[in-house]
Amino acid sequence: MHMNVLKDVFGRTYLLVSSQGDLKNKKLKPMIFHEAMSAKRFLKGMEASHGYWRRLLLSLSVSNPNVKSENEFVDFVSTLLVRGRVKVYKSFVPSLEKTPRASRSIETGYGKQLVFLSAGESLLTKSKVAKSFVSGKETLEFLQSLNLTESNLTAITAAISNKKSVASSSQEKRKVIAEALLAEELVLQERVKRGPAPKLSEVQDSTQDIPGNRPIDAPPPVDEAPKQKDTAKQSRDAEQAEALIKAAEAGEAFCEDCQQVDEEQK
Secondary structure: OOEEEEEEOOOOEEEEEEOOOOOOOOOOOOOOOOOHHHHHHHHHOEOOOOOHHHHHHHHOOOOOOOOOOHHHHHHHHHHHHHHOOEEEEEOOOHHHHOOOHHHHEEEEEOOEEEEEEEHHHHHOOOOOEEEOOOOHHHHHHHHHHOOOOHHHHHHHHHHHOOOOOOOOOHHHHHHHHHHHHHOOOEEEEEEEOOOOOOOHHHHHHHHOOOOOOOOOOOOOOHHHOOOOOOHHHHHHHHHHHHHHHHHHHHOOOOOHHHHHHHHHHO
């Protein structure tokens, strides 16, 4: 199954899907076109760049028709819509998609958050549905367990409520949200919260204790290095110097070779 996202001139989102596959959300029903003219009017209302329809057919693995102009490609896609080879799904709760994600995101701890998405939005994300519901009671109890602020309740309810009078109390807002979740017009997805990048000083602090990164004291300069005293060597040098001095004063030879030379001269 391959999906393409399109928006019309009013900013409403549509999904164009090949017929080779089914959507996971069974609540989403494709738009029905009984004749090619209405399908063509619909396609003409999309914000599509030049060459989009040709690229769409290639992405959907549809055999390349013997057409050349942009209008001929639109006509061919219109025929595919009528035949059901390509299906169009209109996003549920389009006004919710205009509501900032921050106002419909709930912190759940451990660096994760739950996000309320429309059924159409959920198809465009890679995250899996966090929870599905089978009864109104279960849905309400789950909403009660969440840390939903009044700002969250107001933003989500105002976006999904089709009634003229929006629910006023917190409990009434939860009921409206619960009904949308149960009908799968709203979907809960879990995401990993991405925080700001750490500062350089924080990175340095976290890596300074890694072996090989620990700071060490530099050795002292050569001139200031402590000198090792060899007392035994100094004592031998002093004795040798004293012996040489005494030999010189007595006129004696300093070594055996010198003594032999001295005797030969005598």
